[in-house]
Amino acid sequence: MSKSKLVAPDAVGRRVNHIRGKRTLHQFARLIGVSHTSVKRYEEGTLPDINVLLKIAKIGEVDLGWLLLGKPLPSDVREYRPLQFKVDAPQNTAGAKLDESDYISVPLTAGNIAAGSPRIAEEDVIDYFLFHIRALKKAGASRDLIACRLEGESMTPHLNSGDVVVIDRGIDKERIEEKKIYAIYEGGGITAKTIQKEGYHLYLIPLNISEKIQHIDLRENESPIVGLVIGAWKNLEQGIL
Known part of the structure; x- marks a missing residue:
């Protein structure tokens, strides 16, 4: 049985950073309702709570699936x-x-x-x-x-x-x-x-x-x-x- 994960927290962190873009940690934190240290942890690989993920996806105008997986599910x-x-x-x-x-x-x-x-x-x-x-x-x-x-x-x-x-x-x-x-x-x-x-x-x-x-x-x-x-x-x- 494969033990690999569909959701890779490090990759999610990179996508969070991409969505944050040129905003500072403090600016982005205010947008999603968390502390700037939480944003830093997310970008370092801590998986956000689902409510935070939904806010990040909305700000980035992306589907939650892309934020979690980075691409559509594999064809297989x-x-x-x-x-x-x-x-x-x-x-x-x-x-x-x-x-x-x-x-x-x-x-x-x-x-x-x-x-x-x-x-x-x-x-x-x-x-x-x-x-x-x-x-x-x-x-x-x-x-x-x-x-x-x-x-x-x-x-x-x-x-x-x-x-x-x-x-x-x-x-x-x-x-x-x-x-x-x-x-x-x-x-x-x-x-x-x-x-x-x-x-x-x-x-x-x-x-x-x-x-x-x-x-x-x-x-x-x-x-x-x-x-x-x-x-x-x-x-x-x-x-x-």
Whole structure:
């Protein structure tokens, strides 16, 4: 697993210095509402608070993503997509029988339930999907799976609002993998993002380049990560399944 970081504080510091330009430390500090010593620390590699980052980005007339990353996400990240599940019409299945041991049952729930207790009450289940063991092994997933509908357009064109995603909740949520899509409980619903953690700051990075990078303060929301998105059903209501 790669341990390199998407957000490099030293590089952010150089971009802060670039935005400050010919302003003195004191002048720039007054603009963003901090002390001049704080500005100096930012330029030396201390990552500013998200509110300060937003002010700096506004003053520099740049996107928060550029301030944090310096450039758009690498194409291999933007092109990452989870497995797309579908059921093909069976061929040459005369006399074939469904072996229940080849499948596990995945509950479909509302987003707030998916983000909650590890144990899902029967009354909270909207429906069930059968998930083939081969697909489970291909994704390298645990059996602690849950499905829910996404909200928002931040991951288009790969994932759209209303798509049903399968989430592996059995992952180590302290070890963030790059180039992976995570399910995050945010704003009362489930959103899917690539993520980057810096101290108490969790940055939610969309694949849709027209969307903004979001931020969660882990001191206020300690456990926003629901799990790793391992696959999705698209256009479910249109009869793919």
